[in-house]
Amino acid sequence: MILLRYISRSFREAIVSIKNNRGINLITIGTFTISMTIMGGFLIVYVNFNAVINKWSERVQLVIYLKDDLPIKDLDEIKKKIFSDSRVEKYTYISKDEALRAFRKRLKDNSGILDGLDTNPLPASFIVTLKDDLMESDYLKRLAKRIEGLKGIEDTEFGEGWIERFETVTLFLRFVIIAIGGLLTIGLIFVTSNTIRLSLYSRQDEIEIMKLVGATNWFIRGPFMIEAMIQGLLGVLLSLVLLFIIYRLILFRFEYSVAILTGFAHISFIPIEMTTCMILAGIIIGCTGSMISVGRFLKCSTISKSY
Amino acid sequence: MIHMYHVHKIYDRDFQALRDITLNIEKGEFVFITGPSGAGKTTLLRLIFRGEKVDRGQILVKGKNLIKIKDPEIPYLRRHIGIIFQDFKLLPKQTIFENILFAEEVIGLNRKDINIKKRAWEVLSYVGLSHKKDSFPLRLSGGEQQRVAIARALVNKPAILLADEPTGNLDSDMAMEILELFEDANVKGATVVLATHNRELINRLRHREIRLNRGKILNS
Numbered sequence: 001m002i003l004l005r006y007i008s009r010s011f012r013e014a015i016v017s018i019k020n021n022r023g024i025n026l027i028t029i030g031t032f033t034i035s036m037t038i039m040g041g042f043l044i045v046y047v048n049f050n051a052v053i054n055k056w057s058e059r060v061q062l063v064i065y066l067k068d069d070l071p072i073k074d075l076d077e078i079k080k081k082i083f084s085d086s087r088v089e090k091y092t093y094i095s096k097d098e099a100l101r102a103f104r105k106r107l108k109d110n111s112g113i114l115d116g117l118d119t120n121p122l123p124a125s126f127i128v129t130l131k132d133d134l135m136e137s138d139y140l141k142r143l144a145k146r147i148e149g150l151k152g153i154e155d156t157e158f159g160e161g162w163i164e165r166f167e168t169v170t171l172f173l174r175f176v177i178i179a180i181g182g183l184l185t186i187g188l189i190f191v192t193s194n195t196i197r198l199s200l201y202s203r204q205d206e207i208e209i210m211k212l213v214g215a216t217n218w219f220i221r222g223p224f225m226i227e228a229m230i231q232g233l234l235g236v237l238l239s240l241v242l243l244f245i246i247y248r249l250i251l252f253r254f255e256y257s258v259a260i261l262t263g264f265a266h267i268s269f270i271p272i273e274m275t276t277c278m279i280l281a282g283i284i285i286g287c288t289g290s291m292i293s294v295g296r297f298l299k300c301s302t303i304s305k306s307y
Numbered sequence: 308m309i310h311m312y313h314v315h316k317i318y319d320r321d322f323q324a325l326r327d328i329t330l331n332i333e334k335g336e337f338v339f340i341t342g343p344s345g346a347g348k349t350t351l352l353r354l355i356f357r358g359e360k361v362d363r364g365q366i367l368v369k370g371k372n373l374i375k376i377k378d379p380e381i382p383y384l385r386r387h388i389g390i391i392f393q394d395f396k397l398l399p400k401q402t403i404f405e406n407i408l409f410a411e412e413v414i415g416l417n418r419k420d421i422n423i424k425k426r427a428w429e430v431l432s433y434v435g436l437s438h439k440k441d442s443f444p445l446r447l448s449g450g451e452q453q454r455v456a457i458a459r460a461l462v463n464k465p466a467i468l469l470a471d472e473p474t475g476n477l478d479s480d481m482a483m484e485i486l487e488l489f490e491d492a493n494v495k496g497a498t499v500v501l502a503t504h505n506r507e508l509i510n511r512l513r514h515r516e517i518r519l520n521r522g523k524i525l526n527s
Binding site: 009216 | 378379382383384385386390396397398409410412413414415417459463
Protein backbone atom coordinates (compact mmCIF):
# COMPACT_ATOMS: atom_id res chain seq x y z
CA MET A 1 0.00 0.00 0.00
CA ILE A 2 2.78 2.38 1.02
CA LEU A 3 4.74 1.35 -2.07
CA LEU A 4 1.75 2.07 -4.30
CA ARG A 5 1.37 5.46 -2.66
CA TYR A 6 5.09 6.17 -3.19
CA ILE A 7 4.82 5.22 -6.85
CA SER A 8 1.70 7.30 -7.48
CA ARG A 9 3.27 10.26 -5.68
CA SER A 10 6.47 9.83 -7.70
CA PHE A 11 4.44 9.87 -10.93
CA ARG A 12 2.58 12.99 -9.83
CA GLU A 13 5.79 14.79 -8.91
CA ALA A 14 7.56 13.62 -12.08
CA ILE A 15 4.81 14.99 -14.30
CA VAL A 16 4.81 18.30 -12.44
CA SER A 17 8.60 18.46 -12.85
CA ILE A 18 8.39 17.69 -16.58
CA LYS A 19 5.80 20.46 -16.96
CA ASN A 20 7.92 22.90 -14.98
CA ASN A 21 11.12 22.11 -16.90
CA ARG A 22 9.45 21.68 -20.26
CA GLY A 23 12.32 22.99 -22.40
CA ILE A 24 15.08 20.79 -21.06
CA ASN A 25 12.78 17.78 -20.99
CA LEU A 26 11.88 18.28 -24.65
CA ILE A 27 15.57 18.46 -25.54
CA THR A 28 16.25 15.22 -23.69
CA ILE A 29 13.30 13.44 -25.28
CA GLY A 30 14.45 14.77 -28.67
CA THR A 31 17.97 13.44 -28.09
CA PHE A 32 16.52 10.07 -27.17
CA THR A 33 14.37 10.12 -30.31
CA ILE A 34 17.26 10.93 -32.64
CA SER A 35 19.61 8.40 -31.05
CA MET A 36 17.05 5.63 -31.04
CA THR A 37 16.08 6.41 -34.63
CA ILE A 38 19.71 5.97 -35.70
CA MET A 39 19.90 2.75 -33.71
CA GLY A 40 16.58 1.56 -35.12
CA GLY A 41 17.75 2.35 -38.66
CA PHE A 42 20.73 0.08 -38.21
CA LEU A 43 18.49 -2.58 -36.74
CA ILE A 44 16.22 -2.48 -39.80
CA VAL A 45 19.24 -2.90 -42.07
CA TYR A 46 20.57 -5.72 -39.89
CA VAL A 47 17.25 -7.53 -39.62
CA ASN A 48 16.69 -7.45 -43.38
CA PHE A 49 20.26 -8.33 -44.25
CA ASN A 50 20.02 -11.29 -41.93
CA ALA A 51 16.74 -12.32 -43.51
CA VAL A 52 18.32 -12.24 -46.97
CA ILE A 53 21.25 -14.29 -45.78
CA ASN A 54 18.97 -16.79 -44.11
CA LYS A 55 16.98 -17.11 -47.26
CA TRP A 56 20.12 -17.67 -49.24
CA SER A 57 21.52 -20.04 -46.69
CA GLU A 58 18.60 -22.34 -47.36
CA ARG A 59 20.26 -22.92 -50.68
CA VAL A 60 23.57 -23.82 -49.11
CA GLN A 61 24.21 -27.44 -49.90
CA LEU A 62 27.13 -29.69 -49.38
CA VAL A 63 27.68 -31.94 -52.38
CA ILE A 64 29.52 -35.20 -51.73
CA TYR A 65 30.76 -36.90 -54.90
CA LEU A 66 31.12 -40.66 -54.64
CA LYS A 67 33.56 -43.00 -56.34
CA ASP A 68 32.17 -45.27 -59.02
CA ASP A 69 31.05 -48.82 -58.17
CA LEU A 70 30.86 -48.19 -54.49
CA PRO A 71 29.85 -51.27 -52.48
CA ILE A 72 26.49 -50.96 -50.67
CA LYS A 73 28.27 -51.37 -47.33
CA ASP A 74 30.41 -48.23 -47.89
CA LEU A 75 27.38 -46.33 -49.16
CA ASP A 76 25.48 -47.17 -45.97
CA GLU A 77 28.47 -46.11 -43.91
CA ILE A 78 28.49 -42.71 -45.61
CA LYS A 79 24.72 -42.33 -45.18
CA LYS A 80 25.02 -43.16 -41.51
CA LYS A 81 27.82 -40.65 -41.03
CA ILE A 82 25.86 -37.88 -42.71
CA PHE A 83 22.63 -38.57 -40.88
CA SER A 84 24.28 -38.82 -37.48
CA ASP A 85 25.22 -35.14 -37.68
CA SER A 86 22.68 -33.20 -35.65
CA ARG A 87 22.91 -30.13 -37.86
CA VAL A 88 22.08 -31.93 -41.09
CA GLU A 89 18.47 -31.38 -42.10
CA LYS A 90 18.18 -33.76 -45.03
CA TYR A 91 20.20 -35.46 -47.70
CA THR A 92 19.35 -36.71 -51.18
CA TYR A 93 21.11 -39.42 -53.12
CA ILE A 94 21.68 -38.70 -56.79
CA SER A 95 22.73 -41.75 -58.74
CA LYS A 96 25.03 -41.56 -61.73
CA ASP A 97 22.04 -41.93 -64.09
CA GLU A 98 20.05 -39.24 -62.34
CA ALA A 99 23.05 -36.92 -62.52
CA LEU A 100 23.36 -37.49 -66.24
CA ARG A 101 19.62 -36.96 -66.73
CA ALA A 102 19.79 -33.69 -64.85
CA PHE A 103 22.82 -32.60 -66.85
CA ARG A 104 21.05 -33.42 -70.08
CA LYS A 105 18.08 -31.37 -68.96
CA ARG A 106 20.29 -28.42 -68.16
CA LEU A 107 21.99 -28.57 -71.56
CA LYS A 108 18.57 -28.61 -73.22
CA ASP A 109 19.13 -28.33 -77.00
CA ASN A 110 22.83 -29.05 -76.70
CA SER A 111 22.29 -32.33 -74.91
CA GLY A 112 23.26 -34.14 -78.11
CA ILE A 113 26.92 -33.71 -77.28
CA LEU A 114 26.46 -36.28 -74.53
CA ASP A 115 25.31 -38.94 -76.97
CA GLY A 116 28.84 -39.80 -78.04
CA LEU A 117 29.85 -40.85 -74.55
CA ASP A 118 30.54 -44.53 -74.01
CA THR A 119 30.31 -44.37 -70.28
CA ASN A 120 28.63 -42.00 -67.88
CA PRO A 121 31.41 -39.72 -66.61
CA LEU A 122 29.33 -38.14 -63.86
CA PRO A 123 29.74 -39.42 -60.32
CA ALA A 124 26.92 -40.39 -57.98
CA SER A 125 26.52 -37.90 -55.16
CA PHE A 126 24.81 -36.97 -51.93
CA ILE A 127 23.30 -33.48 -51.62
CA VAL A 128 23.23 -32.49 -48.00
CA THR A 129 21.06 -29.62 -46.77
CA LEU A 130 21.84 -28.05 -43.42
CA LYS A 131 19.50 -26.57 -40.83
CA ASP A 132 18.55 -22.94 -41.53
CA ASP A 133 20.79 -21.04 -39.13
CA LEU A 134 23.95 -22.48 -40.57
CA MET A 135 25.86 -19.67 -42.12
CA GLU A 136 28.97 -20.91 -40.41
CA SER A 137 31.50 -21.81 -43.01
CA ASP A 138 33.75 -23.25 -40.31
CA TYR A 139 31.12 -25.83 -39.51
CA LEU A 140 30.60 -26.71 -43.15
CA LYS A 141 34.34 -27.02 -43.60
CA ARG A 142 34.62 -29.35 -40.64
CA LEU A 143 31.70 -31.47 -41.84
CA ALA A 144 33.18 -31.73 -45.34
CA LYS A 145 36.55 -32.72 -43.92
CA ARG A 146 35.00 -35.41 -41.74
CA ILE A 147 33.18 -36.90 -44.67
CA GLU A 148 36.16 -36.68 -47.02
CA GLY A 149 37.99 -39.09 -44.72
CA LEU A 150 35.48 -41.84 -45.40
CA LYS A 151 36.06 -44.62 -47.84
CA GLY A 152 34.51 -44.13 -51.27
CA ILE A 153 34.44 -40.31 -51.33
CA GLU A 154 35.74 -38.68 -54.47
CA ASP A 155 35.34 -35.05 -53.51
CA THR A 156 33.19 -32.54 -51.58
CA GLU A 157 32.02 -29.11 -52.67
CA PHE A 158 30.15 -26.16 -51.21
CA GLY A 159 29.96 -22.36 -51.72
CA GLU A 160 32.77 -21.66 -49.31
CA GLY A 161 33.88 -18.30 -50.64
CA TRP A 162 30.63 -16.40 -50.61
CA ILE A 163 29.53 -17.87 -47.29
CA GLU A 164 32.66 -16.45 -45.70
CA ARG A 165 32.07 -13.07 -47.30
CA PHE A 166 28.53 -12.87 -45.96
CA GLU A 167 29.64 -13.98 -42.57
CA THR A 168 32.12 -11.12 -42.49
CA VAL A 169 29.44 -8.61 -43.47
CA THR A 170 27.01 -9.92 -40.81
CA LEU A 171 29.74 -9.83 -38.19
CA PHE A 172 30.67 -6.30 -39.22
CA LEU A 173 27.04 -5.18 -39.08
CA ARG A 174 26.66 -6.76 -35.64
CA PHE A 175 29.82 -5.00 -34.48
CA VAL A 176 28.60 -1.65 -35.85
CA ILE A 177 25.26 -2.05 -34.07
CA ILE A 178 26.90 -2.99 -30.78
CA ALA A 179 29.42 -0.14 -31.05
CA ILE A 180 26.80 2.46 -31.99
CA GLY A 181 24.41 1.08 -29.39
CA GLY A 182 27.10 1.30 -26.73
CA LEU A 183 28.11 4.83 -27.64
CA LEU A 184 24.51 6.03 -27.85
CA THR A 185 23.74 4.40 -24.49
CA ILE A 186 26.65 6.20 -22.81
CA GLY A 187 25.63 9.47 -24.47
CA LEU A 188 22.01 9.10 -23.46
CA ILE A 189 22.88 8.22 -19.86
CA PHE A 190 25.02 11.36 -19.78
CA VAL A 191 22.23 13.55 -21.23
CA THR A 192 19.55 12.16 -18.89
CA SER A 193 21.81 12.44 -15.91
CA ASN A 194 22.40 16.12 -16.72
CA THR A 195 18.72 16.88 -17.20
CA ILE A 196 17.92 15.25 -13.89
CA ARG A 197 20.72 17.19 -12.25
CA LEU A 198 19.10 20.44 -13.40
CA SER A 199 15.80 19.20 -12.08
CA LEU A 200 17.48 18.36 -8.76
CA TYR A 201 18.98 21.81 -8.45
CA SER A 202 15.65 23.44 -9.16
CA ARG A 203 14.18 21.49 -6.23
CA GLN A 204 17.17 21.71 -3.92
CA ASP A 205 15.24 23.43 -1.09
CA GLU A 206 12.48 20.86 -1.23
CA ILE A 207 15.00 18.01 -1.06
CA GLU A 208 16.70 19.65 1.90
CA ILE A 209 13.40 19.83 3.75
CA MET A 210 12.64 16.22 2.85
CA LYS A 211 15.94 15.15 4.39
CA LEU A 212 15.26 17.33 7.42
CA VAL A 213 11.94 15.70 8.19
CA GLY A 214 13.20 12.16 7.64
CA ALA A 215 12.56 11.22 4.01
CA THR A 216 14.42 8.13 2.85
CA ASN A 217 16.68 8.39 -0.17
CA TRP A 218 14.25 6.23 -2.16
CA PHE A 219 11.42 8.65 -1.40
CA ILE A 220 13.57 11.48 -2.78
CA ARG A 221 14.83 9.44 -5.73
CA GLY A 222 11.40 8.21 -6.86
CA PRO A 223 10.12 11.22 -8.82
CA PHE A 224 13.46 11.81 -10.55
CA MET A 225 13.69 8.17 -11.61
CA ILE A 226 10.17 8.24 -12.99
CA GLU A 227 10.89 11.54 -14.75
CA ALA A 228 13.91 10.03 -16.51
CA MET A 229 12.02 6.84 -17.32
CA ILE A 230 9.23 8.87 -18.91
CA GLN A 231 11.84 10.77 -20.96
CA GLY A 232 13.36 7.49 -22.16
CA LEU A 233 10.00 5.90 -22.90
CA LEU A 234 8.65 8.89 -24.82
CA GLY A 235 11.93 9.23 -26.72
CA VAL A 236 11.88 5.61 -27.84
CA LEU A 237 8.17 5.64 -28.72
CA LEU A 238 8.66 8.76 -30.84
CA SER A 239 11.66 7.19 -32.55
CA LEU A 240 9.61 4.08 -33.37
CA VAL A 241 6.86 6.23 -34.85
CA LEU A 242 9.45 8.13 -36.87
CA LEU A 243 11.11 4.92 -38.03
CA PHE A 244 7.78 3.46 -39.05
CA ILE A 245 6.94 6.56 -41.07
CA ILE A 246 10.36 6.40 -42.77
CA TYR A 247 9.85 2.68 -43.35
CA ARG A 248 6.43 3.18 -44.94
CA LEU A 249 7.32 6.24 -46.98
CA ILE A 250 10.81 5.45 -48.18
CA LEU A 251 11.88 1.85 -47.75
CA PHE A 252 8.59 0.48 -48.95
CA ARG A 253 9.17 2.16 -52.29
CA PHE A 254 12.53 0.48 -52.74
CA GLU A 255 11.17 -2.95 -52.10
CA TYR A 256 11.08 -3.76 -55.81
CA SER A 257 14.71 -2.79 -56.36
CA VAL A 258 15.76 -4.74 -53.30
CA ALA A 259 13.82 -7.74 -54.56
CA ILE A 260 15.72 -7.63 -57.86
CA LEU A 261 19.07 -7.38 -56.06
CA THR A 262 18.49 -10.02 -53.44
CA GLY A 263 15.77 -12.22 -54.80
CA PHE A 264 13.96 -11.52 -51.60
CA ALA A 265 10.79 -9.52 -51.89
CA HIS A 266 10.05 -8.16 -48.44
CA ILE A 267 11.66 -5.45 -46.30
CA SER A 268 10.53 -5.93 -42.72
CA PHE A 269 10.26 -3.44 -39.88
CA ILE A 270 12.05 -4.04 -36.55
CA PRO A 271 10.51 -7.21 -35.09
CA ILE A 272 8.35 -6.94 -31.98
CA GLU A 273 11.00 -8.53 -29.68
CA MET A 274 13.52 -5.91 -30.74
CA THR A 275 11.04 -3.03 -30.37
CA THR A 276 10.27 -4.27 -26.85
CA CYS A 277 14.01 -4.36 -26.16
CA MET A 278 14.35 -0.79 -27.47
CA ILE A 279 11.52 0.41 -25.23
CA LEU A 280 13.04 -1.36 -22.23
CA ALA A 281 16.46 0.05 -23.12
CA GLY A 282 15.01 3.58 -23.15
CA ILE A 283 13.47 3.09 -19.72
CA ILE A 284 16.61 1.48 -18.28
CA ILE A 285 18.90 4.15 -19.75
CA GLY A 286 16.70 6.89 -18.24
CA CYS A 287 16.65 5.12 -14.92
CA THR A 288 20.44 4.68 -14.90
CA GLY A 289 21.04 8.32 -15.78
CA SER A 290 18.81 9.52 -12.98
CA MET A 291 20.28 7.04 -10.46
CA ILE A 292 23.74 8.41 -11.20
CA SER A 293 22.85 12.07 -10.76
CA VAL A 294 20.51 11.61 -7.77
CA GLY A 295 23.05 9.32 -6.09
CA ARG A 296 25.79 11.91 -6.49
CA PHE A 297 23.49 14.72 -5.41
CA LEU A 298 22.33 12.97 -2.27
CA LYS A 299 25.89 12.07 -1.36
CA CYS A 300 27.08 15.64 -1.68
CA SER A 301 24.06 17.57 -0.45
CA THR A 302 23.74 18.32 3.24
CA ILE A 303 21.19 20.22 5.24
CA SER A 304 22.52 23.72 4.94
CA LYS A 305 23.10 25.94 7.89
CA SER A 306 20.61 28.71 8.35
CA TYR A 307 21.55 32.34 8.10
CA MET B 308 18.25 11.07 25.56
CA ILE B 309 21.39 12.75 24.14
CA HIS B 310 24.84 11.74 25.33
CA MET B 311 28.16 13.02 24.05
CA TYR B 312 31.55 11.75 25.17
CA HIS B 313 34.71 13.65 24.27
CA VAL B 314 33.27 14.78 20.95
CA HIS B 315 35.46 16.66 18.49
CA LYS B 316 34.47 18.22 15.20
CA ILE B 317 37.01 19.64 12.80
CA TYR B 318 36.23 21.55 9.58
CA ASP B 319 38.65 22.02 6.71
CA ARG B 320 41.31 19.92 8.43
CA ASP B 321 42.38 22.50 10.96
CA PHE B 322 39.35 24.47 12.20
CA GLN B 323 38.21 22.93 15.46
CA ALA B 324 34.48 23.67 15.67
CA LEU B 325 34.00 21.52 18.78
CA ARG B 326 36.64 20.32 21.24
CA ASP B 327 36.23 17.53 23.72
CA ILE B 328 32.49 17.99 24.34
CA THR B 329 31.02 15.73 27.00
CA LEU B 330 27.39 16.27 27.98
CA ASN B 331 24.19 14.47 28.90
CA ILE B 332 20.72 15.72 28.13
CA GLU B 333 18.05 13.67 29.85
CA LYS B 334 14.62 12.76 28.53
CA GLY B 335 12.15 15.62 29.00
CA GLU B 336 14.85 18.18 29.69
CA PHE B 337 14.89 21.75 28.30
CA VAL B 338 18.41 22.92 27.59
CA PHE B 339 19.75 26.17 26.20
CA ILE B 340 22.96 26.03 24.18
CA THR B 341 24.44 29.50 24.35
CA GLY B 342 27.53 31.31 23.27
CA PRO B 343 28.71 33.94 20.83
CA SER B 344 28.66 33.49 17.06
CA GLY B 345 31.13 30.81 16.00
CA ALA B 346 31.07 29.15 19.42
CA GLY B 347 29.89 25.86 17.90
CA LYS B 348 26.17 25.91 18.80
CA THR B 349 24.95 25.05 15.30
CA THR B 350 27.60 22.36 14.87
CA LEU B 351 26.51 20.76 18.14
CA LEU B 352 22.89 20.63 16.97
CA ARG B 353 23.91 19.30 13.55
CA LEU B 354 25.78 16.45 15.20
CA ILE B 355 22.62 15.46 17.07
CA PHE B 356 20.46 15.07 13.95
CA ARG B 357 23.44 13.65 12.04
CA GLY B 358 23.68 16.60 9.69
CA GLU B 359 27.43 16.21 10.33
CA LYS B 360 29.65 13.29 11.27
CA VAL B 361 31.60 13.31 14.51
CA ASP B 362 35.37 13.27 13.93
CA ARG B 363 36.30 11.90 17.34
CA GLY B 364 34.36 10.78 20.39
CA GLN B 365 31.01 9.08 20.86
CA ILE B 366 27.47 10.37 20.51
CA LEU B 367 24.25 8.58 21.47
CA VAL B 368 20.82 9.91 20.54
CA LYS B 369 17.74 8.06 21.71
CA GLY B 370 19.90 5.01 22.30
CA LYS B 371 21.43 5.08 18.80
CA ASN B 372 25.16 5.33 18.45
CA LEU B 373 25.62 7.93 15.73
CA ILE B 374 29.17 6.82 15.05
CA LYS B 375 27.92 3.43 13.94
CA ILE B 376 24.65 4.50 12.32
CA LYS B 377 24.41 3.61 8.62
CA ASP B 378 23.27 6.17 6.02
CA PRO B 379 19.90 4.46 5.32
CA GLU B 380 19.07 4.64 9.05
CA ILE B 381 19.53 8.40 9.28
CA PRO B 382 16.01 9.30 8.01
CA TYR B 383 14.49 7.08 10.71
CA LEU B 384 16.58 8.82 13.37
CA ARG B 385 15.39 12.20 12.10
CA ARG B 386 11.77 11.14 12.40
CA HIS B 387 12.28 11.26 16.17
CA ILE B 388 13.72 14.75 15.96
CA GLY B 389 11.87 17.97 15.12
CA ILE B 390 14.28 20.55 13.72
CA ILE B 391 13.68 24.30 13.59
CA PHE B 392 15.99 26.79 11.94
CA GLN B 393 16.29 30.54 12.05
CA ASP B 394 15.36 30.76 8.34
CA PHE B 395 12.25 28.55 8.74
CA LYS B 396 12.95 26.36 5.68
CA LEU B 397 9.37 26.26 4.42
CA LEU B 398 8.27 25.39 0.88
CA PRO B 399 7.23 28.75 -0.60
CA LYS B 400 4.98 27.30 -3.31
CA GLN B 401 2.86 25.28 -0.92
CA THR B 402 0.33 26.59 1.57
CA ILE B 403 1.22 26.32 5.22
CA PHE B 404 -1.25 23.45 5.60
CA GLU B 405 0.44 21.64 2.70
CA ASN B 406 3.83 22.32 4.30
CA ILE B 407 2.67 20.43 7.39
CA LEU B 408 1.09 17.63 5.34
CA PHE B 409 4.35 17.34 3.42
CA ALA B 410 6.22 16.42 6.61
CA GLU B 411 3.67 13.68 7.24
CA GLU B 412 3.71 12.41 3.68
CA VAL B 413 7.50 12.20 3.63
CA ILE B 414 7.49 9.59 6.39
CA GLY B 415 5.04 7.42 4.48
CA LEU B 416 1.67 8.67 5.69
CA ASN B 417 -1.16 9.22 3.26
CA ARG B 418 -1.83 12.94 2.89
CA LYS B 419 -5.39 12.19 1.81
CA ASP B 420 -6.11 10.34 5.04
CA ILE B 421 -8.60 12.29 7.15
CA ASN B 422 -6.65 11.58 10.37
CA ILE B 423 -3.47 12.95 8.83
CA LYS B 424 -5.27 16.11 7.81
CA LYS B 425 -6.78 16.32 11.27
CA ARG B 426 -3.33 16.07 12.86
CA ALA B 427 -2.00 18.83 10.56
CA TRP B 428 -4.99 20.97 11.50
CA GLU B 429 -4.38 20.33 15.21
CA VAL B 430 -0.75 21.43 15.12
CA LEU B 431 -1.64 24.51 13.11
CA SER B 432 -4.33 25.34 15.69
CA TYR B 433 -1.78 24.68 18.43
CA VAL B 434 0.55 27.36 17.02
CA GLY B 435 -2.47 29.62 16.43
CA LEU B 436 -2.47 29.64 12.64
CA SER B 437 -5.38 27.42 11.64
CA HIS B 438 -7.24 30.44 10.29
CA LYS B 439 -4.41 31.01 7.81
CA LYS B 440 -4.06 27.44 6.68
CA ASP B 441 -4.40 28.30 2.99
CA SER B 442 -1.85 31.09 3.06
CA PHE B 443 1.53 30.76 1.45
CA PRO B 444 4.56 31.15 3.74
CA LEU B 445 5.87 34.32 2.13
CA ARG B 446 2.54 36.06 2.87
CA LEU B 447 3.13 35.54 6.60
CA SER B 448 5.23 37.51 9.08
CA GLY B 449 8.54 36.06 10.33
CA GLY B 450 6.95 35.04 13.63
CA GLU B 451 4.11 33.29 11.84
CA GLN B 452 6.50 31.48 9.52
CA GLN B 453 8.48 30.28 12.52
CA ARG B 454 5.28 29.04 14.11
CA VAL B 455 4.56 27.06 10.95
CA ALA B 456 8.07 25.59 11.15
CA ILE B 457 7.39 24.60 14.76
CA ALA B 458 4.06 23.07 13.79
CA ARG B 459 5.84 21.07 11.06
CA ALA B 460 8.47 19.93 13.56
CA LEU B 461 5.77 18.84 16.02
CA VAL B 462 3.40 17.14 13.61
CA ASN B 463 5.14 13.76 13.76
CA LYS B 464 5.32 13.91 17.58
CA PRO B 465 9.10 13.91 17.89
CA ALA B 466 10.88 12.93 21.11
CA ILE B 467 13.45 15.68 20.61
CA LEU B 468 13.05 19.27 19.43
CA LEU B 469 16.18 20.98 18.16
CA ALA B 470 16.01 24.70 17.49
CA ASP B 471 18.84 26.75 16.05
CA GLU B 472 18.34 30.45 16.84
CA PRO B 473 14.60 30.12 16.30
CA THR B 474 13.97 33.71 17.35
CA GLY B 475 16.97 35.21 15.56
CA ASN B 476 14.80 36.97 12.97
CA LEU B 477 11.99 37.96 15.32
CA ASP B 478 11.23 40.91 17.57
CA SER B 479 11.18 40.47 21.31
CA ASP B 480 7.41 39.93 21.74
CA MET B 481 7.28 37.44 18.93
CA ALA B 482 10.35 35.68 20.34
CA MET B 483 8.57 35.23 23.67
CA GLU B 484 5.52 33.76 21.95
CA ILE B 485 7.75 31.28 20.11
CA LEU B 486 9.57 30.43 23.33
CA GLU B 487 6.25 29.63 24.99
CA LEU B 488 5.53 27.10 22.26
CA PHE B 489 8.80 25.33 23.01
CA GLU B 490 8.07 25.46 26.72
CA ASP B 491 4.67 23.92 26.13
CA ALA B 492 6.09 21.16 23.91
CA ASN B 493 8.57 20.43 26.69
CA VAL B 494 5.80 20.22 29.27
CA LYS B 495 4.07 17.71 26.99
CA GLY B 496 7.17 15.52 27.09
CA ALA B 497 9.53 16.59 24.32
CA THR B 498 13.22 17.04 25.07
CA VAL B 499 14.08 20.54 23.86
CA VAL B 500 17.54 21.73 22.87
CA LEU B 501 17.50 25.37 21.89
CA ALA B 502 20.57 27.19 20.65
CA THR B 503 20.47 30.97 21.11
CA HIS B 504 22.55 33.93 22.05
CA ASN B 505 19.48 35.89 23.20
CA ARG B 506 20.03 36.46 26.93
CA GLU B 507 16.47 37.70 27.38
CA LEU B 508 15.11 34.28 26.45
CA ILE B 509 17.55 32.44 28.66
CA ASN B 510 16.77 34.62 31.66
CA ARG B 511 13.05 34.34 31.11
CA LEU B 512 12.97 30.58 31.55
CA ARG B 513 15.03 28.92 34.22
CA HIS B 514 16.50 25.97 32.34
CA ARG B 515 19.91 24.41 32.20
CA GLU B 516 22.33 26.35 30.07
CA ILE B 517 25.30 24.86 28.26
CA ARG B 518 27.70 27.67 27.47
CA LEU B 519 30.02 27.22 24.54
CA ASN B 520 32.97 29.31 23.51
CA ARG B 521 35.38 28.52 20.69
CA GLY B 522 34.05 24.98 20.55
CA LYS B 523 34.48 24.19 24.27
CA ILE B 524 31.94 23.93 27.04
CA LEU B 525 32.52 26.66 29.60
CA ASN B 526 29.98 25.45 32.14
CA SER B 527 26.87 23.33 32.16
